[in-house]
Amino acid sequence: MKKGILFDLDGTLWDSSNAVTDSWNEKIEEFPEIEDKLTYEQMRGYMGKTMDEIAYACFHQVSKERALELLHICTEYENEYIEKHGGILYDGVEEVLAELHKEYFLAIVSNCQMGYIEAFLKYHKLGQYFDDTENYGRTLLSKGENIKLVVERNALTEAVYVGDIMGDYNSTMEAGLPFIHAAYGFGQVPEGTPRITDIRQLPQRAKEVFENIRKNA
Numbered sequence: 001m002k003k004g005i006l007f008d009l010d011g012t013l014w015d016s017s018n019a020v021t022d023s024w025n026e027k028i029e030e031f032p033e034i035e036d037k038l039t040y041e042q043m044r045g046y047m048g049k050t051m052d053e054i055a056y057a058c059f060h061q062v063s064k065e066r067a068l069e070l071l072h073i074c075t076e077y078e079n080e081y082i083e084k085h086g087g088i089l090y091d092g093v094e095e096v097l098a099e100l101h102k103e104y105f106l107a108i109v110s111n112c113q114m115g116y117i118e119a120f121l122k123y124h125k126l127g128q129y130f131d132d133t134e135n136y137g138r139t140l141l142s143k144g145e146n147i148k149l150v151v152e153r154n155a156l157t158e159a160v161y162v163g164d165i166m167g168d169y170n171s172t173m174e175a176g177l178p179f180i181h182a183a184y185g186f187g188q189v190p191e192g193t194p195r196i197t198d199i200r201q202l203p204q205r206a207k208e209v210f211e212n213i214r215k216n217a
Contacts, residue, residue: 004105004156005206006147006177008163009112009120010047011185013199016087016120017043023081024058024074031070033062047186048165050111050136051075075137079115086123090184092200097129099203105131105156109146111167113137143167144174151175160209162202169193178209 007013021043028034038058046054055071056064100106106129108117114137121127132154134146141149151159161172164185172179180202181195189195196205 001157002105002155003103003210004107004151004154004159005100005202006107006109006150006159006161008048008161008165008168008182008185009108009110009117011164011187012162012168012182013093013108014087014089014120014124015044016082017047019082019085019087020078023078026081027070027074027077033066034059034070035061044186048111048163048167050142051113075113075116079113079119082116083119083122087120089124090199092198094124094126094129096199096202097126100206101129104206105154105159107132107134107150107154109134109143109150109161111136111143142174143171147171147175147177151177158210158213160206160213162196165189178213180205180209 010016017040021038021040025037028037046057051071055067059067059070097106108130110117112135114135117133117135121130132150134150136146139146139149147161160178160180161168162180162182163169163172164182165187166189169179169189179193181189181193182199183195183197194205194209196202
């Protein structure tokens, strides 16, 4: 048996919305066609969406082609900024990852751009706990497809996904896995979904979910 826990990043392991907003606003000053800067609240609302969706929402004043160009400029700078400044790591994350990695295969699957997960891991020195990562920027696949990709290429016999928003829940259902809601994050999911209000609750909740998988097998 090879059991895996797959993680969303934003709103599940950390909150980088302030750092991302600050980095984007620095670049937006260089774009004369974009008048308004982003707020932290706006950026939190974009967390978890695909990069294309974020581009069209942030830069709706220009064509889709130009919006994607601006997105590329912002995200390249964002990776550099986050690698230097980091984000807000949720309390208990490293201790929980260290505990879980003794028993489970751990991976991150995110809708982010290439380089973002690596910047997170480098700044917070957490790379030792993760066995694989995947992102929309590399594959251009939906999160559900990327979850399935990670499960299949690592031959996981049982796996669960941990995320915070409805998009994470829907993607996990698409991939055919059980879902644990990081209820301290940015969004809501259907009532009755297994949940944690603090990441330090994850080892026990994951154990319960895997026991349930075996009962229903």
